[in-house]
Each structure stands twice: as structure tokens, then as C-alpha cells.
Ligand code: CO
């Protein structure tokens with residue numbers, strides 16, 4: 001799991017994916033026939049074939065915060081980059097690209113804290129001192145160490161570096177006749193942006209997005225069937241897509257045939273790259289395989305190792321299948 005650890009701990013908020021892209025590129029290069037980057041920063045690793053053209057996407061950006069103003073006392077006001085839950089921010093550590101770590105504080109004591117009333121404290125004594133380290137527009141991500149035991153992984157950015165890990169592991173081991181584009185997309189957390197442009201230029205026959213999905217199995221949980229350790233989650237729908245029925249049933253059929261544990265995912269909220277891909281160009285038959293994840297968008301996202309293996313196995317058999325031309 002050393003690779004996954006590195007992937008989660010590397011800096012890469014939306015629009016600032018260069019570090020994480022470099023790491024992924026170095027891992028992918030030996031296994032791909034072609035590796036390139038497009039205008040929006042999407043990293044594309046292609047494994048050539050003369051079968052179907054299949055795009056597999058995993059976003060490499062993570063949520064974060066962006067410095068909007070530095071006040072006279074050296075406190076950094078900020079805004080969110082992606083879906084940050086304001087209520088949980090107090091006392092959290094965030095880390096800037098240059099390694100500077102700050103703590104989030106708030107002017108307000110009550111529960112519905114507004115982000116406008118919050119600040120990042122890096123311990124600077126005044127504005128000038130702060131400005132030596134941080135500029136307006138600099139982004140920070142949550143600090144959240146990587147922990148693993150036999151079954152479980154806890155870390156920041158498992159959304160969606162675990163998806164990137166799935167793509168890398170699959171790229172490494174598959175043997176397929178299909179023409180496969182492994183796409184590590186940018187700016188998913190701010191509106192599925194990189195997926196849209198990369199899908200337009202690739203124009204695949206089929207596409208799959210690999211991302212995390214919520215679970216309904218915690219005491220505070222939402223009503224959702226997906227659970228941790230329940231296997232690879234085959235996406236039926238989320239707010240951005242109704243998945244292609246051929247792809248859905250193919251995934252379920254292949255999972256049963258190959259004894260890969262799986263479950264079905266209906267997510268009532270949120271979108272994924274799958275949605276943007278399906279609507280790009282003249283439309284693309286798109287589905288998704290998700291990694292069940294607790295505490296999404298917190299510094300302590302939690303996944304199960306067997307689920308991760310199931311997602312890799314299911315993606316591999318889908319990509320290795322021969323489809324009629
Ligand atoms: Co996310």
C-alpha cells in the first residue's frame with residue numbers, strides 16, 4: 001500500500017494538480033504505450049488495442065481551501081475549493097503547497113459557522129510576516145495521515161486517490177485487445193471539468209468512472225444500501241448520471257461470473273466524472289465502479305482493502321472482455 005500512501009499524501013487541490021500528476025505519470029509510464037497531458041492538465045495513459053475504445057477516468061484533484069485575504073493581524077481568510085463541510089472545520093489543520101501548516105479558527109462559537117467568519121492561523125505575528133509565506137490564491141489541503149491495518153485504510157484524499165490507485169494497478173496488470181485510455185482527471189471537485197474535455201477529445205465507445213461513494217452503514221448514516229466491506233459498488237445512478245444499462249448489467253454479470261464481491265450503488269446526491277463524460281460530445285455510454293467510503297471529504301476518509309481489490313478485479317475483467325465491433 002506504499003503507492004496508495006504516497007498518492008494520498010501528495011498535494012493536489014483542484015486546478016493545482018501538477019505534483020500529483022507528476023507522481024502518477026512516473027508510476028504509469030512503464031506500463032503505457034503513450035502518456036500525454038491535455039490543456040486542462042488531465043493525464044492520459046493509453047494502452048493501445050484494436051477492439052473497443054474505452055475510457056476509464058479517476059479524478060486526481062482533492063478538496064481544499066483557497067486564501068482570499070490576509071488581514072492586518074496575519075490571519076488568512078479563505079474560501080472553499082470543492083465540497084467542504086463548514087461545521088467540521090474548527091481546529092483542523094490545513095497544509096499549503098510550500099509545507100506551511102495552519103489551524104482553522106472561527107469568530108463564531110455557534111454550530112452553523114460560516115466560512116466567511118473563519119480564518120487560517122499560521123502563527124504569523126502580523127500581515128507582513130504572513131505574506132512572506134502565503135499569497136492570495138494559494139491553496140491548502142487537509143492534513144490527514146495515512147493509517148492502515150489488515151482490513152482498513154484511513155487517510156485524507158482517499159477521494160479519489162484510491163480511484164487513481166485502482167487505475168494504476170489495472171494498467172499494470174491487464175492484458176486486453178481493447179484500446180484503453182486511463183484518464184487521471186482534473187477539477188472534478190469543482191464541477192467535473194477535466195472529465196468533460198478529455199472525454200470530448202477521446203470520444204470513447206464506452207466509459208467508466210472510478211470514484212468513491214458514500215455508505216449507509218454508520219450510526220449517523222444516511223439511508224443508502226452501499227456498505228463498507230460489501231464489495232465493488234456498481235453505480236446505478238447519482239445526481240449527474242443514470243448509468244448505461246448495458247454497462248451496468250455487464251459489470252454485474254462479470255462480477256458474478258468471476259466471484260468478485262459487488263453491491264449496487266444509488267446515490268441521491270453528488271455527481272461524478274461519469275456524468276460529465278456521458279454528456280460530452282454526442283454522448284457516451286457510461287457507467288461507474290465505486291469504492292465504498294466513510295467520512296468522505298473529511299481528513300479521515302475510510303475504505304476497506306478487500307473492496308479496493310474487488311474494484312481492481314472488476315475493472316480488469318470489464319476491460320479485458322471482447323466486445324462486438
Ligand atoms: Co469528492
Ligand code: ZN
Nearest residue numbers: 159160211212
Ligand atoms: Zn471523488
